[in-house]
Amino acid sequence: MKLKRMALYAAALAFMVFAGFPFYWMLITAFKQNRDLYVGASDVKHIPWIFNDPPTLEHVRLLLGQTAFPRWVLNTLLVVVAVAVITVAVAVPAGYSLARLAGRWGERLGMGIFFTYLIPPTLLFIPFSRLVALLGLNNSLGALILIYPTMTIPFCTWLVMGFLRSVPWEIEEQAMIDGYSRLEVILRVAPRLIMPGILTVVVFTFTLVMQEFVYALTFLSSVDKMTVSLGVPIALVRGDVYHWGSLMAAALFTSIPLAIVYNLFIDRFIQGFTMGAVKG
Amino acid sequence: MTSLTRRSIADREDVLGVLMLAPSLVYVILLVGVPFSLAILLSFSNASAGSLRFEWAGWANYGAILGDPIFLRALRNSVVVTVGSQALVVVLATAAAQVFRATFAGKRFARFVLLLPWAVPVSLAAIAWTWIFDSTFSVINWTLKAAGLMHGWLYWLGDPALALLAIIIVQAWRILPFATVIVLAGLASIPQEVVEAAIVDGAGFWRRLFQVELPLLLPVVAVAVLFGVVYTATDLGVVYVLTGGGPANTTHVLPTLAFQRGILGADLGQGAAIAVFLLPFLIVVAVAMLRLARRAEIGAR
Amino acid sequence: MAGVEIRGLEKHFGDLRAVDGVNLSIREGEFVVLLGSSGSGKTTLLRMIAGLERPSSGEIYIGGERVDGDVPPRARGIAMVFQSYALYPHRTVFKNISFPLEAHGVPRQQIEEKVRWAAEMFSITRYLDRYPRQLSGGERQRVALCRALVRDPKVFLLDEPLANLDAKLRNTARDDLKRFQRQIKTTTVYVTHDQVEAMGLGDRIVVMERGKVRQVGTPQEVYEDPVDTFVATFVGQPPMNLIELRDASLPARTLVGFRPEHFLPRSAFAAGEGVRTFRFAVRRVEYLGSDRYVYGSIADGGNPDTTVIAKLPATVALAVPEGETHEFAVPTATLRYFDADTGLRRRP
Numbered sequence: 001m002k003l004k005r006m007a008l009y010a011a012a013l014a015f016m017v018f019a020g021f022p023f024y025w026m027l028i029t030a031f032k033q034n035r036d037l038y039v040g041a042s043d044v045k046h047i048p049w050i051f052n053d054p055p056t057l058e059h060v061r062l063l064l065g066q067t068a069f070p071r072w073v074l075n076t077l078l079v080v081v082a083v084a085v086i087t088v089a090v091a092v093p094a095g096y097s098l099a100r101l102a103g104r105w106g107e108r109l110g111m112g113i114f115f116t117y118l119i120p121p122t123l124l125f126i127p128f129s130r131l132v133a134l135l136g137l138n139n140s141l142g143a144l145i146l147i148y149p150t151m152t153i154p155f156c157t158w159l160v161m162g163f164l165r166s167v168p169w170e171i172e173e174q175a176m177i178d179g180y181s182r183l184e185v186i187l188r189v190a191p192r193l194i195m196p197g198i199l200t201v202v203v204f205t206f207t208l209v210m211q212e213f214v215y216a217l218t219f220l221s222s223v224d225k226m227t228v229s230l231g232v233p234i235a236l237v238r239g240d241v242y243h244w245g246s247l248m249a250a251a252l253f254t255s256i257p258l259a260i261v262y263n264l265f266i267d268r269f270i271q272g273f274t275m276g277a278v279k280g
Numbered sequence: 281m282t283s284l285t286r287r288s289i290a291d292r293e294d295v296l297g298v299l300m301l302a303p304s305l306v307y308v309i310l311l312v313g314v315p316f317s318l319a320i321l322l323s324f325s326n327a328s329a330g331s332l333r334f335e336w337a338g339w340a341n342y343g344a345i346l347g348d349p350i351f352l353r354a355l356r357n358s359v360v361v362t363v364g365s366q367a368l369v370v371v372l373a374t375a376a377a378q379v380f381r382a383t384f385a386g387k388r389f390a391r392f393v394l395l396l397p398w399a400v401p402v403s404l405a406a407i408a409w410t411w412i413f414d415s416t417f418s419v420i421n422w423t424l425k426a427a428g429l430m431h432g433w434l435y436w437l438g439d440p441a442l443a444l445l446a447i448i449i450v451q452a453w454r455i456l457p458f459a460t461v462i463v464l465a466g467l468a469s470i471p472q473e474v475v476e477a478a479i480v481d482g483a484g485f486w487r488r489l490f491q492v493e494l495p496l497l498l499p500v501v502a503v504a505v506l507f508g509v510v511y512t513a514t515d516l517g518v519v520y521v522l523t524g525g526g527p528a529n530t531t532h533v534l535p536t537l538a539f540q541r542g543i544l545g546a547d548l549g550q551g552a553a554i555a556v557f558l559l560p561f562l563i564v565v566a567v568a569m570l571r572l573a574r575r576a577e578i579g580a581r
Numbered sequence: 582m583a584g585v586e587i588r589g590l591e592k593h594f595g596d597l598r599a600v601d602g603v604n605l606s607i608r609e610g611e612f613v614v615l616l617g618s619s620g621s622g623k624t625t626l627l628r629m630i631a632g633l634e635r636p637s638s639g640e641i642y643i644g645g646e647r648v649d650g651d652v653p654p655r656a657r658g659i660a661m662v663f664q665s666y667a668l669y670p671h672r673t674v675f676k677n678i679s680f681p682l683e684a685h686g687v688p689r690q691q692i693e694e695k696v697r698w699a700a701e702m703f704s705i706t707r708y709l710d711r712y713p714r715q716l717s718g719g720e721r722q723r724v725a726l727c728r729a730l731v732r733d734p735k736v737f738l739l740d741e742p743l744a745n746l747d748a749k750l751r752n753t754a755r756d757d758l759k760r761f762q763r764q765i766k767t768t769t770v771y772v773t774h775d776q777v778e779a780m781g782l783g784d785r786i787v788v789m790e791r792g793k794v795r796q797v798g799t800p801q802e803v804y805e806d807p808v809d810t811f812v813a814t815f816v817g818q819p820p821m822n823l824i825e826l827r828d829a830s831l832p833a834r835t836l837v838g839f840r841p842e843h844f845l846p847r848s849a850f851a852a853g854e855g856v857r858t859f860r861f862a863v864r865r866v867e868y869l870g871s872d873r874y875v876y877g878s879i880a881d882g883g884n885p886d887t888t889v890i891a892k893l894p895a896t897v898a899l900a901v902p903e904g905e906t907h908e909f910a911v912p913t914a915t916l917r918y919f920d921a922d923t924g925l926r927r928r929p
Contacts, residue, residue, distance in 0.1 A: 008382055019457065022405070025411070025412060037417075094304035101293050115566055121516075122538060126322060126551045128315055149311075153304050181291045213401065233404065233407040242411075247407060255400045270465050474668075477728075481655070492669060495671045
C-alpha cells in the first residue's frame with residue numbers, strides 16, 4: 001500500500017514538473033540579473049535553475065517603463081470589454097431562445113452553431129483580410145472587436161444552452177402563471193437565474209481575447225495598436241536582441257490572472273466542450 | 281405588468297424566440313458562413329490583397345501548391361505534428377487523470393500547476409519555449425548535460441528534425457491539461473456502483489481499468505482527442521513564434537504557410553488554397569463528434 | 582455455504598455514527614432482511630460485509646473466517662446485487678454474467694457452461710446477446726442476479742434490488758426471489774426499507790434504526806411481539822395504534838398498543854370474548870375495496886388529538902357512519918403495553 005502511495009506522489013510530481021517547469025523558468029528569468037542569466041548552457045558549473053546572484057527588478061522596470069507593454073494591456077482590456085458586451089448581448093438571448101423557446105429543433109440548431117466554433121481562424125483570416133481592408137479597419141482594434149465575436153458567440157451560445165438545461169424551467173412557468181408575460185420573465189426573472197451562466201460567458205470571452213494570436217497578427221501592424229498576446233512575442237525586440245528578462249516578465253504577468261480564472265471556471269468550460277454528455 | 285387579459289407580443293414565444301436568436305444567427309451566417317464560402321471561392325481565384333479584382337483561376341492554385349515541395353512538406357508536417365502530439369496527449373492525459381482523481385496532500389496546488397499550460401496564451405507559451413530551446417542558453421540542454429545524458433549539443437530550433445520534435449512537445453504540453461480535465465470529468469461520470477460491482481466481482485486494478493473504466497471512457501477521450509486535433513492542426517502561434525516555419529521552410533505547417541503566402545505574400549488565392557487543406561481534418565472531426573453526440577443521446581435513454 | 586457473524590461493528594463518518602454497535606449472527610442458508618428507513622445504517626452494514634466500507638471497529642466473520650481487516654471483496658466469497666443493478670453497459674448480457682468468472686480465471690469452457698446454467702435459472706437465455714440498455718428493468722434485475730449467482734458465492738448481498746421496479750412487477754419478483762433462494766440455499770442478506778417486502782422475504786428480520794439493531798426475529802415475532810414502539814409502528818401497515826389511556830389499573834406513563842386489524846366494532850366479537858372496549862369517535866371512513874380504514878379517536882379516557890385507525894375487512898359489513906361514536910373493542914390478548922418514556926415494551 002505504501003509503495004502505491006509513493007508511486008502516486010512521484011507520478012503527480014512528474015506531471016507537475018512537466019507542466020510547470022516553463023513557468024518556473026519564466027519566473028526565474030524575469031527576475032535574474034543579466035549576468036546570471038546569459039551564461040552559456042554548456043557551462044555545467046553554473047546552475048541556471050536558481051538565483052546565483054540576488055534577484056532584480058530591472059527587467060520589470062524596463063517592461064513597464066520603456067516598452068509599449070502597458071499600452072498593450074490597455075488595448076487588450078478595451079477589446080475584452082467590447083467583445084464581452086457584444087457576446088453577452090448576442091449569445092445569451094440566443095442560448096435562452098434555443099433552450100427554452102425553440103423546442104426540438106433548438107437542440108439541432110444549437111449544435112450547428114456550436115460546430116461553427118470548429119472553423120478555424122487560420123482558414124477564415126484570408127477572406128477576413130479582404131473584408132477588414134474593405135471596411136477600412138486595417139490596423140485597428142475595431143477589426144478585432146468585429147471579428148472576435150465570431151469565435152465567442154458559437155461557443156457561448158452553446159454554454160448558455162447547456163447551463164439553462166440545469167436551471168429548472170418551472171420557476172419561469174410559475175412566474176408566467178403568476179402574471180408575467182414571457183417577455184417580462186426574460187427581462188426580469190431569467191437574468192437572476194442564469195447569472196452564473198452569464199458570468200461564465202464573460203470569463204470565457206476574457207480568456208479567448210487574451211489568448212488570441214492569429215487575427216491580431218493578421219490585422220494589427222503598428223506597435224501601439226497591439227494586444228498583449230501579439231506584442232510580447234513580436235515586438236519586445238530591440239534590434240535583433242530579445243530582452244528575455246522582460247519578455248518572461250510579461251509572459252508571467254499575463255499568465256497568472258488567466259490561470260486563476262481558469263481554475264475557477266474550469267468545470268463550466270468542460271461542460272461546454274463535452275456537450276453536456278459529461279457532468280463536470 | 282402587461283395586460284392580464286390579452287395576448288400581446290410579449291407573449292408570442294415564437295416571435296420572441298426568433299428575435300432573440302436572430303443577432304447570433306446573423307453574426308454566424310454573415311461573419312462565419314460567408315467568409316467560409318469566400319475562402320473556398322478565393323482558392324479558385326487569382327485574387328491578391330492589393331487590388332479588389334477577382335478573376336477565376338480554376339485549379340491553378342491547387343496545381344501550384346501540389347507541385348510545391350514546401351507545401352507538401354507543410355502538409356506532411358501538419359499531419360506529423362497533429363498525430364504525434366495527440367498520441368502523446370492521449371496516453372499522458374489518461375495517466376494524469378488516474379493520478380489526479382485520487383486524493384492526496386497538495387492536490388489543489390498540483391491541479392493549478394497542471395492547468396497552467398492551457399491557461400497561458402499560445403504565443404506567450406511559445407515565446408517561453410523559444411527561450412527554453414535557445415541554442416546557446418537552453419536550460420534543457422543544461423539539465424541533460426548536467427545529468428550526464430548528453431554529450432553533444434542539441435540545436436533544437438536550428439535542426440529541422442529537432443525543431444519539429446520541439447513543436448510536437450510544445451503542442452502536447454499545452455493540450456495536456458485540457459485533455460486531462462476532460463478525462464477526469466469522464467472518470468467522475470462513471471457510475472460508482474458499476475465500479476463497485478467490478479470490485480465485488482473480483483476485478484483487480486488493471487482489469488477494472490482496461491475492461492470497465494477505459495471502455496466507458498472512450499466517448500470522453502474521443503472528445504478530448506477531437507478538440508486536440510482541431511486545436512493543434514489549425515494552430516499558427518506555436519510554429520510561427522518558435523521557428524517561423526524555418527529553418528529554411530522545413531517546419532511550416534499549413535496555417536503558417538497559408539499566412540506566409542496569403543497575408544505576407546498577399547497572394548490570397550494561394551493562401552486560401554493552402555488553408556483549404558485544413559478542411560479534411562475538420563470534417564473528420566465534425567463527423568466523429570456528431571456520431572458521438574448521437575450515441576450519447578441513445579445511451580442516456 | 583457459510584454463516585455470517587458480526588460482533589460489535591461500528592462505522593463512523595466524522596461525528597455521524599452510521600452503524601453503532603451491531604451484533605448479529607446469521608445462520609448458514611438463512612434469508613435475513615435488514616429493515617429500516619434511510620439513515621438507519623442498513624446499507625452501510627451491508628457494504629461493510631461486502632468489503633466496500635471499512636469498519637471503524639468490530640469484527641466480521643464469513644464462514645468462520647475473519648474478513649474485516651484488509652480482506653478485499655473478491656476474496657470474501659460474496660456476491661452483491663446493487664439497487665441500480667450496476668450492469669456493465671458496454672458488455673453484452675453474456676459478458677456481464679461471465680465477468681466475475683473471467684476475473685477469477687475460470688477456464689473458457691466452464692464459463693460458457695456456468696453462464697448458460699445461470700441464465701436458465703432466471704429464464705434470460707434469449708437475452709444473452711443483448712446489451713443492458715436494450716432490456717427492461719425487470720430483465721436487468723434478473724441479469725444482475727445471474728451475475729451474482731454464477732460464482733457460487735457463500736453469501737448473497739442484495740441492496741434494495743426491487744426498489745426500481747414498478748409495483749406490479751415487485752410482487753412477482755419477490756416470489757421469484759424467495760423461491761430461488763430456497764432452491765439454492767445460499768445465505769442471503771437483503772436490505773430494504775419496505776416492511777411488506779421484509780415480512781414476505783425474510784426468514785428473520787433485523788429492524789434497524791439510527792445505526793442500532795432494535796429487534797431481530799422472525800416476521801411473526803417482530804410483528805406480534807415488538808420490543809419497542811419503533812418496531813411496533815415501523816412494521817405493519819397501517820401502523821400499530823399507540824394511545825395513552827387515563828386508566829387507573831395501568832401504571833403511569835404507559836402506552837397501550839393494538840393493531841388496526843384487531844380493532845373492530847364490539848358487535849363483531851362474540852359476547853363472552855375477552856375484549857377491552859373503547860368508545861371510538863369516528864371521523865372518517867376510507868373504502869379501499871378489500872378493507873375499510875376507519876379514522877377517529879378514543880372518546881373515553883383517551884387523547885382526542887391522537888388518531889386511531891381501525892382496519893375492517895370486507896367480511897365485517899357493519900355500518901360505521903362518520904361523525905358518530907361507536908363501541909369498538911380489542912381482544913385483550915392482543916394488547917401490548919409500552920413505557921411512554923423509553924418506548925420499551927412492558928410485559929405484564
